[in-house]
Amino acid sequence: MRQNVTVKTLAKELNISIGTVSKALNDSYEISIDTKQKVLELAKKLKYERNPAASNLRSQKTKTIAVIIPQIANNFFSLAINGIEEIARKRGYHVLIYLTHENSEIEIAFTDSLLSGRVDGILISVSSSTENLDHFRELVNKIPVVFFDRTIEDIDAIKITADDYESTYDATVHLINNGCKRIAYLYALSCLNTGKRRIAGYRDALKDYDMESGENLIVNHHNDDDQNYENIKNLIISQKPDGIISSIEELALPCYYVCNELGLNIPNDLKIISFSNLSTAPLLNPSLSTITQPAFEIGREAAGFLFKILDQKPFDADEIPKLKSILIKRDSTGPL
Amino acid sequence: MRQNVTVKTLAKELNISIGTVSKALNDSYEISIDTKQKVLELAKKLKYERNPAASNLRSQKTKTIAVIIPQIANNFFSLAINGIEEIARKRGYHVLIYLTHENSEIEIAFTDSLLSGRVDGILISVSSSTENLDHFRELVNKIPVVFFDRTIEDIDAIKITADDYESTYDATVHLINNGCKRIAYLYALSCLNTGKRRIAGYRDALKDYDMESGENLIVNHHNDDDQNYENIKNLIISQKPDGIISSIEELALPCYYVCNELGLNIPNDLKIISFSNLSTAPLLNPSLSTITQPAFEIGREAAGFLFKILDQKPFDADEIPKLKSILIKRDSTGPL
DNA sequence: TTTATTTACGAATACGTTTTAGTAAAACAC
DNA sequence: GTGTTTTACTAAAACGTATTCGTAAATAAA
Secondary structure (H helix, E strand, O other): OOOOOOHHHHHHHHOOOHHHHHHHHOOOOOOOHHHHHHHHHHHHHOOOOOOHHHHHHHHOOOOEEEEEEOOOOOHHHHHHHHHHHHHHHHOOOEEEEEEOOOOHHHHHHHHHHHHHOOOOEEEEOOOOOOOOOHHHHHHHHHOOEEEEOOOOOOOOOEEEEEOHHHHHHHHHHHHHHOOOOOEEEEEOOOOOHHHHHHHHHHHHHHHHOOOOOOHHHEEEOOOOHHHHHHHHHHHHHHHOOOEEEEOOHHHHHHHHHHHHHHOOOOOOOOEEEEEOOOOOHHHEOOOOEEEEOOHHHHHHHHHHHHHHHHOOOOOOHHHOOEEOOEEEOOHHHOOO | OOOOOOHHHHHHHHOOOHHHHHHHHOOOOOOOHHHHHHHHHHHHHOOOOOOHHHHHHHHOOOOEEEEEEOOOOOHHHHHHHHHHHHHHHHOOOEEEEEEOOOOHHHHHHHHHHHHHOOOOEEEEOOOOOOOOOHHHHHHHHHOOEEEEOOOOOOOOOEEEEEOHHHHHHHHHHHHHHOOOOOEEEEEOOOOOHHHHHHHHHHHHHHHHOOOOOOHHHEEEOOOOHHHHHHHHHHHHHHHOOOEEEEOOHHHHHHHHHHHHHHOOOOOOOOEEEEEOOOOOHHHEOOOOEEEEOOHHHHHHHHHHHHHHHHOOOOOOHHHOOEEOOEEEOOHHHOOO
16 A cells, blocks of 8 residues: 555645645745645645655655664663663654674674665764774765764764773772772773773772782673673682772672672672662662763763764864763772 | 665666666566676675665665664663564664653654654554553554553554563562561552553452552552652551562662661561562662563564564464563562 | 467666756836 | 846656566477
């Protein structure tokens, strides 16, 4: 069944040309107020809905943006999408969601499929396993792209992030101030700027405060949860750290389980702080100190800048904000 | 800038007609293997990407589905989207996300905008504030729709849900078995089947076990978080329940905060169980007993049935599963 | 060999919209 | 009054693909 009411229907009914109808619907200056009113009225009466495919084809605009993210069952990304959606909805844009599941090949498949003009712009948070950047190079040449949170170097595009370096530095200092002497680091996102900046903050803080450091205090994130659990357990047993900084939320909870298993008390035996947007952080046993990123605002800002590009509004590089995370001190890093 | 390489480009290069190219790309039986190979090869070489708008316009298919949900910063919906995305990606479909923010007017705006043929099918979880169903009636007449989790009566469409009645019944019995005498109920989604079935399970269990009941043991969910907190606090103070069943995750955490404020011990003074997909439920203080819905599977099933409709595969009504939630007993309902 | 069928392609049209170019009529300038 | 501009519209051409219909050649059936 073909579309029931089109511009043709309206045109015939009103005895005017389809061009006039189209222009009236688009509020063109060429059309008299009188005619516009008649068209709009009839359109409403007949429940005319513009065919998006035809419109896209002719105008080369889709009123759609794509959001490519590594996962969605994660409070950070859920909140970021909320921010993105708010901006998109206000502008009448549609939002396509693509989940890479931290898999670079899937990411490539998605970016390739978006080269065809399906969307007007793209928001990306890069998969943790992405090393080769060719697919992004091609993409940013063809379509407006804004990266958010998970960003990469050597790609010429706008990037919206939080203060990864500073917040990790501050978190490390927080542990030092609370008496930690051996602070371990759970290292994730090591391929991305995000991960590199975070660990740099940790390393610099250790150096500035003359604390113990060393590669054996650093545990790399692994894709396998059981492996992560074992690695963390080994770290705690063999290195006996008295503080842990987790660069992602997913590695904080295993720490709790390991401490349960080993009979260690948080924060007395081991203090823990983690990047996290968990709403239940205050209710954990003990409540979890967090570096909480402004996820919603990151989403909003990213979408905002994407639309600035789409609107061809000029802006300076120094308008691009680096958003502030907040350090929330709770019992997991509490004194005794 | 118009599309750089189209069927026309390929046709010219290979000295064949546009129609042949199109058919070759669609693997039509009309085209020889030889020609298909040539076309596919050149397409790959020139990085031809089919123009979706043109394709949609002509074929009246969009290879896109819409997912309309009330919120996304919620583990249930995140997981459901994961399930939906898995199915959609396997079939090469694109997924549009719409968040109603539990607002019926926004919901109506979305459903109306989807009448224009932007998508091939729709998955919906109804907003809690939706009472008037006219927009759904119109929608299901025009486009394949599958409802999931948050469903409504009087609409002729496939509905994928979990065993809301049975699981709430079982949870109530669990509290009774653990010694509760006055069991309160935090009542949400009261406009929807989902909410009605849940509370029916609670009520029937109370009746079957000759337990105290009454409207003053029931607290209605409110859109304002502070109001919910106050209502729960009032409930606990004035009614002194020894058990609480929360029909949604969002109301369970305020119970914890209220107990903290009032100095009540969970589970000794008050046992709590809640519908929830929180990954941190085991780590809360105390760990939270939950009715956990198979969110991922609900998403998968819903998407699966939508594609059955799109494929015009016939199926029986009794093929539609009612998925089983699991009752996870933890410390918040533990004996002493 | 003759006839029927299959194979492999091309020409042309349609999908519904937007946009360009053209033009009567009306309004204005002098 | 003439000449110029403005207003409000139309006709027609695109956008890139999918599909219908027609057909010449190749193959199979008789």
